[in-house]
Amino acid sequence: MDDPFVIVGGDAAGMSAASKAKRENPDLEVIVFERGEWVSYAACGMPYYVKGTVDDLDDLVAVTPEEFREGRDVDLRTNHEVVAIDPDTQTVTVEADGEQFDQPYGALLIGTGARAIQPPFDGLDLEGVFTLRSMDEADAIEDDVSAHDLETAAIVGGGYVGVEMAEALTERGIEVSIYEMLPQILQPFGEETASVVEDHLEDQGVSVHLETAVDGFEGDDRVDEVLLDGGDRAEPADLVVVGVGVAPNVSLAEEAGIELGPTGAIATDEYGRTNCDDVYAAGDAAEATNVVTGEPDHVPLALTANRAGRAIGTTVAGEPTPTGGTAGTAIVKAFDLGAARTGIIDEERARDAGFDPVSVTIEAPTRPHYYPGATELTITLVADRETERVLGASLVGRDGAKRIDTVATAVDAELTVGELLNLDLAYAPPFSPVWDPVLTAAKVLSGTLE
Amino acid sequence: MDDPFVIVGGDAAGMSAASKAKRENPDLEVIVFERGEWVSYAACGMPYYVKGTVDDLDDLVAVTPEEFREGRDVDLRTNHEVVAIDPDTQTVTVEADGEQFDQPYGALLIGTGARAIQPPFDGLDLEGVFTLRSMDEADAIEDDVSAHDLETAAIVGGGYVGVEMAEALTERGIEVSIYEMLPQILQPFGEETASVVEDHLEDQGVSVHLETAVDGFEGDDRVDEVLLDGGDRAEPADLVVVGVGVAPNVSLAEEAGIELGPTGAIATDEYGRTNCDDVYAAGDAAEATNVVTGEPDHVPLALTANRAGRAIGTTVAGEPTPTGGTAGTAIVKAFDLGAARTGIIDEERARDAGFDPVSVTIEAPTRPHYYPGATELTITLVADRETERVLGASLVGRDGAKRIDTVATAVDAELTVGELLNLDLAYAPPFSPVWDPVLTAAKVLSGTLE
Incomplete structure (x- = not known):
């Protein structure tokens, strides 16, 4: 590839791709055009800046522009807006300081993100x-x-x-x-x-x-x-x-004839490729494959963006790497509670995807009754009645919301409720009851499936 | 089955089986012989009684003898020691108050536990x-x-x-x-x-x-x-x-001609059956199948005992149910630290099981750098070089040791390092960095596998 790897947008997907591509292939020229000032920042940390938990907005920046430029040899250009893509000539048009110029690309990543509706x-x-x-x-x-x-x-x-x-x-x-x-x-x-x-x-x-x-x-x-x-x-x-809510920034792609998927975000294959040669899309602007339904989904979350960017960086550097799917796993703090979810929970959505959903909601303690600090976790677990495959879960409590990761793993591995129930999860009184709340939910759901 | 379901030993495996068998088939007569006074107690809680965290030893009893007898209709006989099993006549010999009597069984569960070496x-x-x-x-x-x-x-x-x-x-x-x-x-x-x-x-x-x-x-x-x-x-x-360490209590079984396995504990099949008709074994006295190696293993831990007992209770009540395997998952508190492990970590043990182990040890924070309370988790992740299958992990830190469950699930589901790396785990600043420490370990291990 003679022309550089050009990236539109300098946040999670774009900067992950840039860093990874340079690490895998230091000879590759990588140019990132970011229309604003900020790059590689933790948007999810912003509420905690307003709250006062985070003192300085700069603390949310994972990697500084200087580090990208000097430490990682990425040609990062802030205040540069890509205003057009021409897939035929493999060129983007860039606007900066009131001037326009064309930049040819060997590979292009669209990581334009999403905007608040x-x-x-x-x-x-x-x-x-x-x-x-x-x-x-x-x-x-x-x-x-x-x-x-x-x-x-x-x-x-x-x-x-x-x-x-x-x-x-x-x-x-x-x-x-x-x-x-x-x-x-x-x-x-x-x-x-x-x-x-x-x-x-x-x-x-x-x-x-x-x-x-x-x-x-x-x-x-x-x-x-x-x-x-x-x-x-x-x-x-x-x-x-x-x-x-947010909407994907797709107008630049759309105007270039890059196809959108059913969710309205940019359609991609398992390598993050769009319908145009050498043009990739990732992050909040792009679709990802839902691991439960196998269908395109739009879940604009940070990990999906980082991972897809990283995979595309690897692919462009010469080693084709799938971007991975999404289970729609999410977690949110609400004062003293943590709430989390993964997979398909909504019954209508499950039916639309061809499943016959059955679910239970239970309350279970996060520690044995005799050990101090036990709190209740409320867990909803959803499975398909016929195949007994675990489709998703949601849970909430004062402690232990990261237990959703166990279900996220089970969902991704297509485990059945019986297999979930037989998982060997960690037990000791300071950490869990003998039956982890996730297992208790599986026990109860398993009972309703008989 | 005309004769009762007889259970030897009134702790985790035995009482789980008794309760589950009665719940599934209330007409089934269930007799439990326990040679001591205590039944259904949380042995793992005992250090916390000595520490003073738990006030009363009775607090460690999950279900009281009265509740088993009256609430669950289990014929629980404490201070009754089974001194012989005759698989030919399907009878056990019981000693109580200095007298002996014979008790016929339709099904027998040996849940004699283990003793301190x-x-x-x-x-x-x-x-x-x-x-x-x-x-x-x-x-x-x-x-x-x-x-x-x-x-x-x-x-x-x-x-x-x-x-x-x-x-x-x-x-x-x-x-x-x-x-x-x-x-x-x-x-x-x-x-x-x-x-x-x-x-x-x-x-x-x-x-x-x-x-x-x-x-x-x-x-x-x-x-x-x-x-x-x-x-x-x-x-x-x-x-x-x-x-x-502990040794399984197998003399009663051995004297009855019930086979032991390579670990010295009672050999069982996937339903917890021994080599004798209608005789089951579970808990610390019995082997379980290691989910990584597929070989018999002896991991005397509470969840394995409870789950196998429950499965055998279901089987005896009429619905054959596998006991599930063990990944050897364990977690322990050491003052301010939690340490946990799952699967096969030891390189020699991995090689003995036919794997070519490769491992990395990393340190990763449990939260983003800018969010207060971030602590380091040290994770060792082990995989097989050829198949890239995740074999096991060990981790330790001030917070987040239950993250071992993610790897325990991946190990049980036979995920590769690449599949582990692509799991959609939960991220928000109060709970995790974008890349959960488990994913970071998978990233680094994936790099060494290339």
Whole structure:
């Protein structure tokens, strides 16, 4: 390959690919174009900057631009925006400092990420109304909270960002309300887990408003109210964070004739290849294969982006490497609780994928009754009735939410409930009861399958 | 089956089988003969009774005799010792209150457990010298510590019991020394993990003497010295706990012509059946199949006993159910550390089983660098060079030792290192770095396999 490996976007997927490609093949020229200033930052850490757990926004940067340039010999160009891709000539058009130039590529990775969805709310441009997708936005929210004596905040959307920001802003002394259109928060976690989190949020002073549509925001210059129920009702809000989900940034790809998949993200094969020769896509802009359904899925999470980027870097360096699939595994902290999920939990989604889902929800302690500090874990475990294959799980508790990894592994390995039940998991009183809660869930689910 | 289901031994395997058989088939008569007083107790909790974490020895009893008799309709007879089995007539001979009687069985489960190995030490019968296998012994140690103003304790053997008792006795204000014949403590955990634990024990004031053979104990009535190096050296010891391992209680089985396996424990098939018709064995007296090697193994741990008992109860009640194998998964607390292991770690053992082992040891944080509370986990990951199958792992750290379950699941599911590396494990800053330490270990091991 004579022309360089060009990467569009300098975050998780892009920088993982750049680093790995250079490590595998130091002679390969790697150029990364990033339209902003920040590269390789931990977006998932941003709520903890607002909360005050993380002192400095720079702490969220995993690897600095200097380290990429000097330590890893990656030609990283910030404030460079790729405005067009031409797959026929294998060239990208780049804009920087008001000028445009063309850059040929031997291989191209599109890692353009995703953006916060902005619903058509009135008053989105009022002062004090934010989304939380970029480091600059995290910075702006923190500045705003520090600069004003805010009493109330409205969070629109009860997803990860909503729940994490509810904790962060409560910690900053603000009275927080979450407004969620659906009958539950944390939709991908299933209603049993969500319900435990909702109760805990209320216990911590957060008002959780379910099945509540937001229409917009009002105020003079600065927001002071959130409008609800078609505008019939208003609640006070000195600060608003809109976190209703993200959409993949695909316009650059689309305009170049690169195919999108059924989810609206860029379609890729198991090596992260798009329909255009030598063009790869990874991260929040791209689809990944769901390990349960085998179908394309769009789960914009950090590990999937890092891993796919790393695999593509290896492939471009000369050793074809599959990107791996996604089980949609996720974990979120909500004050004293950890909630986690993996695989397919939603019954309708399971049926759409051809399964006949059966599930149980149990409560089980994380330690034996006699050992101090035992807490309850609520686990929902889902399997297919005919094959008894484990499809997914969700769990929540004060301790032990990383136990979801056991189920994530079982889901990926296509274990049955009986095989899950027979796993030799670690037991000693300070760590677990004899039957780990995951095994207890498998026991109960196994009983319903007979 | 006209004759009852007879169970010899009323602990984990026996009582799990009794309860499950009655639940599956309430009409089945189930008789349990237990030669002692205690049934269904958590032996693994005993060090925490000595430590003072658990107030009352009765707290370690999972289910009381009354609950078994009245709630579960199990004919539980304590202080009844089975002294002979006759597989031809399907009868056991029972001794109680100095009398003997015969009891016919339709099915028999041998759950006679294991006993502490008593090496031929001089002075084993001195006051203040204990093993820790039974509830009565735990009681006696606690009484002894409470009754005397003890300054020093010697622990012979650096296995689980040794490490847990070192913590317990240190907590009781005693200066503890561990004497271990091998070059490391916690032999099944591999030397990297053991070395971290050894350093931590020393930091906590425990003297760890490796490659040190104990010859016996001396004192007038009560022990006051432990003899070392062929008797040339003596160290003070006001209390001694001998924890050099356990041996399966197989004499009853052996005398009845029931076959033992290569480990010296009772040989069983995948349903827990012995070579005699309708005779099962489970728990610490029996072998289980190692899920990595497929060979018989003897891992006397609680979960294996409970699960095999439960499966045999189901089988005897009419539905044949495999007992499941063992990965030898174990976890142990040593003061502020958790150490855990699963599968095959020892290189020689791996080679004996036909593998070509390759391993790495890494240190990785349990959280991102910017999130408070991150601690290092040291992980050793072992795979077969040719097939790249994950064979086992060992890990140790202040937090997150239950992550061994991810590897235990991968080992059981026969995943390769590449498949382990592609697992979708849960990430959020309060719980894990983007690449969980287990994935980081897989990354590094994958690199050495190329």
